[in-house]
Amino acid sequence: MNPVSALLTANSSHKDWIPLIEVAAREVFELMLGCQLTGPTSAEAIPPDITAMVGLTGGLCGVLSVCCDEKTAVLMTSKMLGVPLDKIGPEVSDALGEVCNMVAGNFKNKIPGLGDGCQLSPPTVITGSEYDLHFPAGSLGLDVRLLFEGMPIAISLQIHS
Amino acid sequence: MDSVRALIVDDSSVMRKIVERCLRQAGIDLKQVLEAGNGTEALSVLKTDVVDLILCDINMPVMDGLEFVKQLSGVANAKGVPVVMITTEGSEAHVVQAISCGARGYIRKPFTAEQVKEHVIPLLAAK
Numbered sequence: 246m247n248p249v250s251a252l253l254t255a256n257s258s259h260k261d262w263i264p265l266i267e268v269a270a271r272e273v274f275e276l277m278l279g280c281q282l283t284g285p286t287s288a289e290a291i292p293p294d295i296t297a298m299v300g301l302t303g304g305l306c307g308v309l310s311v312c313c314d315e316k317t318a319v320l321m322t323s324k325m326l327g328v329p330l331d332k333i334g335p336e337v338s339d340a341l342g343e344v345c346n347m348v349a350g351n352f353k354n355k356i357p358g359l360g361d362g363c364q365l366s367p368p369t370v371i372t373g374s375e376y377d378l379h380f381p382a383g384s385l386g387l388d389v390r391l392l393f394e395g396m397p398i399a400i401s402l403q404i405h406s
Numbered sequence: 407m408d409s410v411r412a413l414i415v416d417d418s419s420v421m422r423k424i425v426e427r428c429l430r431q432a433g434i435d436l437k438q439v440l441e442a443g444n445g446t447e448a449l450s451v452l453k454t455d456v457v458d459l460i461l462c463d464i465n466m467p468v469m470d471g472l473e474f475v476k477q478l479s480g481v482a483n484a485k486g487v488p489v490v491m492i493t494t495e496g497s498e499a500h501v502v503q504a505i506s507c508g509a510r511g512y513i514r515k516p517f518t519a520e521q522v523k524e525h526v527i528p529l530l531a532a533k
Contacts, residue, residue, distance in 0.1 A: 274517050275516075287425055322420070325420060325424060326424070340420045347515045351515075351516060354497065365495070
């Protein structure tokens with residue numbers, strides 16, 4: 246059994262990965278957007294206007310997603326690019342996809358032995374809320390709710406295997 | 407330091423703009439910034455344009471960053487041009503692979519303008 250498999254097997258609930266997801270997200274927002282995330286906040290409903298997803302495969306198979314409402318995504322994009330809100334256009338999807346990509350990469354690099362054995366897919370971004378996500382039976386979900394400039398964002402890691 | 411012509415290769419237009427901003431914040435006088443969305447586009451740019459610095463993502467569609475760096479050895483306009491990889495793939499194996507392909511520097515996302523400065527300025531000064 247390789248070290249990653251041993252890690253996954255030994256840690257069947259993975260609840261101790263939640264702080265790693267949180268730290269990974271905080272670092273991305275601090276370094277790339279110049280903002281401190283606050284919270285965690287309660288599991289309040291977030292209007293899923295825009296959802297970015299990055300697949301993980303190899304030593305860890307799953308999907309990491311970042312979800313927020315449109316106003317929040319536009320503000321994120323504005324902070325990333327350093328341009329006023331009224332100058333933000335179609336690049337919102339690209340920006341949220343990059344945020345998700347960096348959170349996923351930063352998270353996997355925090356787990357000893359996982360970085361080399363886990364690959365990321367390019368981000369996929371869904372706009373709108375009329376969709377359902379279906380994961381393989383037995384998948385485990387880890388959810389983090391944080392506040393960006395007082396607005397909620399949801400980060401979720403669905404672990405397939 | 408002379409003004410610099412930079413080629414930024416990333417499939418995300420947002421990330422290309424961020425990298426450009428970091429270069430400016432690092433105090434680099436940019437004479438020209440060229441952009442490409444993948445390795446194939448970047449090779450096409452280098453057929454006609456000469457640059458002083460290339461910053462390149464790894465995970466990209468069509469042609470990824472590692473393959474792009476490998477192919478640079480056959481590009482006249484890229485001779486002696488330092489390449490810095492900027493990527494989320496931050497494992498030791500990826501760093502070793504990138505350097506063995508010809509990259510001269512490696513920056514992990516997320517990053518700061520200060521990190522860009524630390525990696526890029528010595529390479530430009532050594533040219």
